[in-house]
Amino acid sequence: MRSETEQMRSLEIIDQEARRLTHLVENLLHFSRSERQIARLSPAPTALAQLVRQTVEAFTPLAAARGVALATELHDGLVAPVDADALRQMLLNLLDNAVKYGSEEQTITVGLRASERGRRARIWVDDQGPGIPAADRERIWDRFWRLERDRGSAVAGTGIGLSVVRELVALHDGRVWAEDAPGRGARFVIDLPLMPQAEDAPEGEHERADAGVTA
Ligand SMILES: Nc1ncnc2c1ncn2[C@@H]1O[C@H](COP(=O)(O)OP(=O)(O)OP(=O)(O)O)[C@@H](O)[C@H]1O
Ligand SMILES: [Mg+2]
Known part of the structure; x- marks a missing residue:
């Protein structure tokens, strides 16, 4: 027994x-x-902070089982045209990596804020692991590609997660990249367009308005 x-x-x-x-x-x-x-994809106006918070909460028990803590720094009030399931999948793939490749007893931080004068949103996931070497920051997005140190390692992976993230981000007219997290570790940043604002009228209308003033 x-x-x-x-x-x-x-x-x-x-x-x-x-x-x-x-x-x-x-x-x-x-x-x-x-x-x-x-x-x-079915993009609909989505409150980003709520969606990110829900996803992080859903992931918390899994992280806690590994001794990993999750922290959030989320700006409320940002609304973007996104497919909620797709954004959830992007975040889960990044969180899964942060837990798998990060260090034990680390804190993973998920952040959200506006950029480019309120036209875009940035969502980032920071871990405290070994980070991504600068030379590999393009290749990690290729399907089935894994860092040398992870090939054949005990950390299971197929090299698909990030290629899905990249594709889903592209379908949202977004950008995604890896950089160094402050301190140590990897930071993955997703940059997405927010809902168009009133002052973002099409170029042509601005020109007409300007012409009216100067005439
Ligand atoms: N946060 C991270 N820290 C360090 N290395 C990472 C991190 N995220 C990804 N990597 C490296 O990038 C590779 C590709 O990641 P990706 O998520 O595409 O595949 P995977 O995690 O190996 O497998 P899958 O996601 O399909 O289960 C990983 O195998 C790992 O070598
Ligand atoms: Mg992965």
Whole structure:
């Protein structure tokens, strides 16, 4: 008979693997759909802080099971035309990486603020792991590509997560990149357009208005 502790440990591993497989299947489904050109996004005005907060909360038990803490720095009131499921998937893929590749007992910080005079939103995920070497910051977005140090390592991965993030971000006219987190670790930044504002009228209208003043 195995001890209760051993049985608990086995259950934990089964639970973790089940979650990992679900995550993998979601990413694979996304890819098979998009390759047949039927990945349909439904962008709708979305309160970003609420969506990010909900996603982080949903992820908290998984992180806590690994001894990882999550912190948020979220500016309220930013609304962007996004597909909620897609943004959730992007964040989950980044959070999953932050937990897998970050250090034990780290704090992962998720932030949100406006940039470019309120025209765009920046969402970032910081971990306190080894970071991404500058030379690899382009290749990590390629499908099936993993850092040398992670190939054949005990940290399971297929190299799909970030390629899905990149594709979903592009479908939102966004940008995504990796940089150094303050202190140490990796920072992944997603930059998305916010809802157009009244003063962002099309160029032509500005020209007409200007012409009216100077005439
Ligand atoms: N936060 C991070 N810190 C350090 N290295 C990272 C981080 N995120 C990603 N990487 C590196 O980039 C590679 C690609 O990441 P990606 O999420 O695409 O694939 P994966 O995590 O290996 O597998 P999958 O996401 O499909 O389960 C990883 O294998 C790892 O080498
Ligand atoms: Mg991943």
